[in-house]
Amino acid sequence: MTGDILRLTELPPLRRDQVLERLRNAIIAGHFKPGDRLIERELCERMGVSRTSIREALRHLEAEHLIQVEPRRGPVVARITRKQIVEIYEVRALLEAALVRRFAERASDEQIAALRGIYEDLRITRTTGEVPRIVALTKRYIEHMMDAVDHELIGDMLRKLTARINVVRVLAISVPGRLEESGHELAIVMDAIERRDGELAARSLTTYVQNAAAASLKRFDEVERERDSVSKRGSRTTRAAPARSSGAGRK
Amino acid sequence: MTGDILRLTELPPLRRDQVLERLRNAIIAGHFKPGDRLIERELCERMGVSRTSIREALRHLEAEHLIQVEPRRGPVVARITRKQIVEIYEVRALLEAALVRRFAERASDEQIAALRGIYEDLRITRTTGEVPRIVALTKRYIEHMMDAVDHELIGDMLRKLTARINVVRVLAISVPGRLEESGHELAIVMDAIERRDGELAARSLTTYVQNAAAASLKRFDEVERERDSVSKRGSRTTRAAPARSSGAGRK
DNA sequence: GTCATCATTTTGTATGACAGCAGTCAAGAT
DNA sequence: ATCTTGACTGCTGTCATACAAAATGATGAC
Incomplete structure (x- = not known):
C-alpha cells in the first residue's frame, strides 16, 4: 500500500x-x-x-x-532582460485571461462574493498608496481565483512567472497614474465576473495586464538608463554579461 | 574579457x-x-x-x-493523471494559438513557404501511416514556428509540456479516424497562415489541439480500463519497476 | 491469508578531498 | 602611469565514503 x-x-x-x-x-x-x-x-x-x-x-x-x-x-x-519581461507579461496575459474566464463561468456565487470582498479591500487600499499591502492584496486576489478554478497547471505557471518578474512588478505600481488607470480596468473585470461574462472579464483582464506590462517596462527602461549613465562615469562594474541596453535583437 | x-x-x-x-x-x-x-x-x-x-x-x-x-x-x-492531461492540452492550445497567430502575422514569406514545405511532407506521410515519421514531422512543424516567432518563453513552455505528455500524445495518433480529421484542421491552419489571417489560424489550431486532446483522452481511458481489469484478476498491486524481461535485465 | 520480525536496500545528508577554471593583485616591463 | 605577466586565492564540479532513518523485501508464526 x-x-x-x-x-x-x-x-x-x-x-x-x-x-x-x-x-x-x-x-x-x-x-x-x-x-x-x-x-x-x-x-x-x-x-x-x-x-x-x-x-x-x-x-x-x-x-x-x-x-x-x-x-x-x-x-x-x-x-532579467527587456525581452523576457515582454514575453512573461504576454504569457501572463494569456494565462490569467483563461483563468478569469473560467472563474466567471464556473465559480460559485460564494466564491465570487469572496472575490468581491478582496477586491473592495484592494480598491480601498489603492487610494492609500500602501504599496506592500497593495501587492499582498493583488496576490490574494489572483490566488483566490486559482483556488476556485482548480487548474493546477495554470496556477503553477503563473506562480513561477510572477516569481521571475516580482521585482519589476512591484516597481511598476509606483508609476504615476498607473493606480487610477488600473483601478478602472479592475472594476470592469469585477463587474464582468459578477455578470458571469467570462469573455468580457478575460478581455478586460488582458488589457489590465498589458497596461501593467507597459508600466513595468517604463520603469525598467528608466532604471536601465540610470544604471548605464552611472556605470559610464563611475567605477568599473563587474558585469558578467554584455547586457546591451537597447536593440538586443540578434539579426 | x-x-x-x-x-x-x-x-x-x-x-x-x-x-x-x-x-x-x-x-x-x-x-x-x-x-x-x-x-x-x-x-x-x-x-x-x-x-x-x-x-x-x-x-x-x-x-x-x-x-x-x-x-x-x-x-x-x-x-500522469487524466486531469493533468486535460490541463496540459488546455494550456498547449492557448500557447500554440498565440504562437501561430504571431507566425501568421509576422513571419517572412520565406518562413511561411518553408512551413508549407514541412506541412506537405507531413500531409503525405500521414497517408502512409508511418507513426514515427509523423511524430517527427509534427515536431519539425511546430519547432519551425517557434524558431521563426522567436518567443523564448512560449517555446520553452511548449517543449516542457509536450515532454510531459509525449507518450500519451503518440498513442493518440493511432486513434481511428483521427488522422483524417486532423488533416483537415491542419489544412485550414496552413491556408490561414498563408492568407496572413492570424485570427483564423489561431482558432483552427485551437480546434486541432482540442481534438488531439479528445483523442489522447480516449486512448488514455482505454489503457486505464484495461489496466484496471488486468490488475483485478492478475497480479495484485500496480508494480512500480519490475525488472522487465525485455532490455537490460539485472539481478 | 494475515501479521509480526528481521535483513537488506535505498534515500538523505554530511564530510573531506582535489583538479582546474576564474578573478585578483602585485611585481616587473615599457 | 599603464600594461603585461605570473603567482595566488576562491570557488565550482566531481568523486568517494560514511551513516542514520525509512522503505522494501523476506521469513516465519498464527
Missing part, C-alpha cells in the same frame, strides 16, 4: 526543500539582487546545512530560471 | 548536464515508463558517474515534473 495518507509520525521536511523555499523567498523578496553571486560555502554557513543540500536546491532554482549558472562560475541571481 | 569566442580548449560539458539530458531523453522516449523507480546506485553504474551528478540532475527533472519524488522513497518517472 503506497498511499500513506493516514500517517501519524510526520516525517521531517527534507532539508533540501527547506533550503529551496528559503532561497526562493529570499530571491523573490529581493533580498538577493539580480546579478548577486550565490556562493555555496556562504549559504552553507548561513543556513547551517551541507553543500549537498544547497547544491540540490540550486539545481531546482536553476530549472525555475530564478538563478543562472555559468559553468565553473557558479550561480547568480537571474538578471 | 569574457567574450569567449576564440576559446581553444572547449571546456567539457558538465557531467550533471549530460546526465540530465540523457535521463530526460530516456523518459521522453519512453525507455523508462511512468511509475518506474529510478534508483540512484543503478543510474550511477549504468552511466558511470557519481551520485552527486545523478542527484543534481534528478532535482532538475523534478522541477520539470518529469519525475516525482516522494520523500525517502526516491524518484519515480512521473505518472
